Amino acid sequence: MSLQSEALTSSGSLLTESQWLALNQVISTLNAQQLTWVSGYLAGLAQSGMAVPQPQVQPAGKASLTILYGSQTGNAKGVATEYKAKAESAGLQVSLVNMADYKPRQIKNETHLLVIVSTHGEGDAPDDAIELHEFLGSKKAPKLDSLKFAVVGLGDSSYEFFCQTGKDFEQRLSALGAKPLFERLDCDVDYDEQVSQWSEQFTDKLKPELKSGASSQVVALPGVNLAAGVSQYSKKNPFAATLTECQKITGRDSVKDIRHIEISLEDSGLQYQPGDALGVWFSNDPALVDDLLALLKLDGSEEINLADEKLSLRDALVDKLELTQSYPKFVEAYAESIDSEALKSLLADKTALRNYLAERQIIDIVREYPGTLSSEQLLLGLRAITPRLYSIASSQAEVEDEVHLTVALVEYDAFGHSHQGGASGFLSERLQEDQQVKVFIEHNDNFRLPANPDTPVIMIGPGTGIAPFRAFMQQRQADDASGKNWLFFGNPNFTQDFLYQTEWQALVKDGVLSKVSLAFSRDQEQKIYVQHRLREQGKEVFEWLQQGAHLYLCGDAERMAKDVDAALIDIVAEHGNKSDDQAKEYINELRKAKRYQKDVY
Known part of the structure; x- marks a missing residue:
């Protein structure tokens, strides 16, 4: 009997197993505000005896726009959600779907498609886009001669594979016969203005084909406030x-x-x-700003216009502009402003440029290649500060x-x-x-505790990757969840770096945390990391997975996450008696079932 079936039987539920599973699948996608509203909504339906409103289905052949988003940190989701609202206000028929919840074969039924997707790592698709990304590149993908599409890619121009996933989607859709509606938009980290301009143009392009006479409707029960409990604060209004x-x-x-x-x-x-993550808007160090102004011989009190706001140059550099991360845009503008042949030569070698920028902040470039320029020339090369996200x-x-x-x-x-x-x-x-x-x-709906409190949980979080698992355990303890919990944690030294040690010990004592596996890399001659502990405990890890455990990974994407993936594949191959290809497919199926979730950076 499955864990879900056991929970169903033990709860004495009036639901069938398929209803129970469907309900849990929906619940797992909701945030706290949505759960509160849904509970009140369903209670109101039950008390009033009203029939459950049925979703309106588009008539066959009716043109509509489907927005598919794939998001690792939430930016693509934010852009997609904002565009849906804009398109609906223009009277267009629109639906919004996370790629993780989209059945790839459904794409053959679409008439108009907007793909909004981020890129992370070395040109990798975000976790929720992997299945669709792979499907469109496979032999199973259908011909899409009747589909019109557009792509918005989000990325960081400091990286080699800038917006690669967006480029992949465009190439694969075109190869299947789909026709581009609009030129692909590649967005850097400061994308708000760029996306706003694109949205206006794209909506104007769509109106002749998708304009609907019917206005969007919101179904509400008497006495139910849809906005109850929803905060007014957001990324744009922190x-x-x-x-x-x-x-x-x-x-x-x-x-x-x-x-x-x-x-x-x-x-x-x-x-x-x-x-979930907390977005933090920060200010640059005023001492850093003063040093930069002195190097460039600029007056910090000079009044400038920045995004239709009047303020001093110094205030703009402190509060509005990115100085601690370097990017090609600055090198290009600065090289032109000071007419530096050395910098222009560096720009011609993308690999050398990427390595150069990885080690330097903006002020390092100015110190190495001194020059003078106007405030307008400086602002031309700088991009806006973007908030940092912390688990x-x-x-x-x-x-x-x-x-x-x-x-x-x-x-x-x-x-x-x-x-x-x-x-x-x-x-x-x-x-x-x-x-x-x-x-x-x-909000990060791709990194959620299982809906069933009986489900076992395995958490892998070296260094600051421990953060969300502290939240997980606080929640599991508050819920009195009966599922087993296993933590893998690593850092350099036991005596110096065991983060939240007393809290984990208390959780073990209270029976909330079932098992802890520690990897302190510098406490012995040979370095030991979390992937080594996983391999050592491989037999039991696989047993937990066979029992339905959900697996979570948080931390460094570039090295640690790849090493953990390799260890998991080896564990499944060895203890599941599978070939490497079968083991990879096993891990892939865990991901598709949202039983292997990552929060990596």
Whole structure:
């Protein structure tokens, strides 16, 4: 009998197993506000005796726009959601679907398609886009001669495979016979203005084909407020929260400086679930800005116009513009402004440029290639600050109107000067207790605890990757969940770097945390990481997976996540008596079933 069947039988539910499974599948996609509304909505239906409203189905052959989004951190989802609202306000027939919830074969029935997808890692598709991405490149993909489409790719031009997933979707759809409606849009990290302009043009293009005479309808029960409990705050309208605590949680001799940070959300109405992230808008170090102004011989008090806002050049550099990450746009503009042949030569070698930028902040480039330029020339090369996302390390079931973060301070010496990360330096060093920080919640429906509390959970989170699992365990404890929980954690040294050690020990003592496997890489001659502990415990890991366990991974995408993937494939091959291809398919099926979820960066 399956775990779901056992839960169904033990609960004495009036639902059939298929209804139970369908209900749990829907519930797993909802955030806290949506769950609250749905519970009231269903209760109202039951009390009133009203029939459940049936979804309106598009007549066969009726043209409509389907927006498919694939999002790793929430940006693509945000762009897709905003465009849906814009298109509907223009009277277009629109549906919005996460690629993870989309049946790939359905694509042959679409008339108009908008793909909005991010790229991460080395040109990789986000987890929720992998299945559709692979399907369109396979022999199973149908001919799409009747489909019209457009693609919006999101990425970071600092990386080699900029917007590669968007390019892949365009190429694969075109190869299947689909016709592009609009030129592909490749968005860098500061994409708001670019997307806004594109949205206007794309909507105008669609109107002649999709204009609907019917207006969108919202079904509501008498006395039910659809907006109840929904906060007014968002990425574009962040909440001014208060820092209440910043405590270093690594030892004095640790090679890492990791902070536990607590922020008050009181009076915000902001709600989050374990697995969500907190978006943090930060300011640059004023001392860094003053050094840059002096190097360029610019007057910080000069008044400038930036995005229709008048402010001083110094204030713009402190609060509005990205200085701690380097990017090709700045090198291009700066090389032209100071007429540097060396920089122009560097721009011609993309690999050399990428390696150069990875080690330097904006001020390092200016120090290495000194020159003078106007404020207009400087602003031309700089891009807007983008908020940093941090995995939330708390559950509101435990901390209520607070949110906790686990932040590693990025701090290092290079090229004869000290450096700090923009957001980590702001949160850890420059922001003082009782001062305000602008924040918002970035919901992550692709990193959720199982709906069934009896389901076992395996969590792999080295370093600050531990953060969401602290939230998971707070929630499981509050829910009195009976499912087993197993934590894999790694860091350099046991005595210096065992983050939240006493909390994990208490969870073990209370029976909430069933098993802990630790990997402290520098406590012995040969380095040991979480993937090594996974292999050592491979037999039991596979047994847990066979029992229906959900597997979660949080942390570094470039190395750790790939090493863990390789270890899991080897574990399934060895202990499941499978070939490598069969083991890869087993892990792939876990991912498709949302039993293997990642929050990697």
